[in-house]
Amino acid sequence: MIDGNKVLFSGMQATGTLTLGNYLGALKNWVTLSDEYQCFYSVVDLHSITVRQDPAELRKRARNLLTLYIAAGLDPEKNCIYYQSQVSGHAELSWILNCFTYMGELNRMTQYKDKAAKHADNINAGLFTYPVLMAADILLYQSDVVPVGKDQLQHLEITRDIAQRFNAIYGDVFTIPEPYIGKAGAKIMSLQDPSKKMSKSDENANASIYLMDDPDTIIRKFKRAVTDSEACVRYREEQPGICNLIDIYCACTGKTPEEVEKEFDGKGYGDFKLAVGEAVVDVLKPVQERFADLCKDKAYIDGIIKTNAEKANYYATKTLRKVQKKVGFPERIR
Ligand code: TRP
Numbered sequence: 001m002i003d004g005n006k007v008l009f010s011g012m013q014a015t016g017t018l019t020l021g022n023y024l025g026a027l028k029n030w031v032t033l034s035d036e037y038q039c040f041y042s043v044v045d046l047h048s049i050t051v052r053q054d055p056a057e058l059r060k061r062a063r064n065l066l067t068l069y070i071a072a073g074l075d076p077e078k079n080c081i082y083y084q085s086q087v088s089g090h091a092e093l094s095w096i097l098n099c100f101t102y103m104g105e106l107n108r109m110t111q112y113k114d115k116a117a118k119h120a121d122n123i124n125a126g127l128f129t130y131p132v133l134m135a136a137d138i139l140l141y142q143s144d145v146v147p148v149g150k151d152q153l154q155h156l157e158i159t160r161d162i163a164q165r166f167n168a169i170y171g172d173v174f175t176i177p178e179p180y181i182g183k184a185g186a187k188i189m190s191l192q193d194p195s196k197k198m199s200k201s202d203e204n205a206n207a208s209i210y211l212m213d214d215p216d217t218i219i220r221k222f223k224r225a226v227t228d229s230e231a232c233v234r235y236r237e238e239q240p241g242i243c244n245l246i247d248i249y250c251a252c253t254g255k256t257p258e259e260v261e262k263e264f265d266g267k268g269y270g271d272f273k274l275a276v277g278e279a280v281v282d283v284l285k286p287v288q289e290r291f292a293d294l295c296k297d298k299a300y301i302d303g304i305i306k307t308n309a310e311k312a313n314y315y316a317t318k319t320l321r322k323v324q325k326k327v328g329f330p331e332r333i334r
Contacts, residue, residue: 016200021188089316
């Protein structure tokens with residue numbers, strides 16, 4: 001609890017370009033959650049270097065992501081928006097938690113197996129202990145809730161296990177976090193293969209709408225979106241392409257699938273795809289405009305970065321000192 005509010009933690013990696021899926025599935029909901037919780041939204045750059053990064057590129061992407069958090073509507077006065085690498089407590093707690101995590105547990109992580117297969121030439125120890133760093137992120141702020149996608153649930157489970165193990169030995173040190181399963185954040189699928197999630201790492205640029213795509217590109221990508229031969233706008237399992245477009249349309253307009261079916265009754269895919277494209281353009285335009293304005297104001301963003309890193313550091317240090325004391329480290333020399 002901070003000032004009587006429950007604590008929420010989440011983070012994103014600055015790898016790849018954010019997609020409409022990241023926005024409708026996560027960022028947009030973060031904004032709603034910030035009314036209810038004391039939120040920490042981190043740009044998790046320590047996690048990013050588990051795979052090779054170009055330094056200049058990483059720096060640029062991380063700053064863009066942090067700026068985008070604000071452009072998407074997160075108020076940096078209310079939410080703690082910061083770089084993970086600027087709060088050393090993450091790395092310090094991560095080391096301690098490493099000593100309370102079993103190799104066998106980490107071996108079971110499916111994301112590790114996937115990433116190791118994908119980066120066979122660089123299976124580093126960081127990639128293996130990635131979930132421990134994530135546990136440190138969450139536990140450092142005594143987080144009550146963590147909004148995560150399905151792919152991260154296993155990491156939240158291990159976080160809970162590590163916290164419970166530590167608490168069993170040393171007393172109630174960590175809050176045990178719960179996954180946040182809210183009104184299902186829209187799960188947006190690829191426009192070219194609706195059986196796959198829309199991903200920032202898809203090689204086919206037509207499969208994803210990027211947050212910074214201009215209106216013409218957005219409309220063009222929707223026109224090319226894969227559908228099927230039924231030629232009617234119905235929300236049916238055997239039409240996954242159309243279902244995805246309906247989901248996107250609903251997430252952008254607040255309408256229900258039934259309302260959408262009625263609206264497009266008797267109309268073809270062409271009309272519908274255009275409407276979806278326009279709805280997405282309307283949702284992304286204000287975010288893009290705010291982003292462009294914010295990028296012009298370097299001093300303002302620099303100020304946000306500084307004050308929020310200090311705020312994060314204050315809470316992180318509180319937990320870290322408690323943990324260090326519990327495990328038997330000497331007091332810090334001031
Ligand atoms: N691993 C998460 C992802 O790739 C990002 C992340 C890092 C995170 N630390 C976190 C998410 C803590 C939630 C809480 O999506």
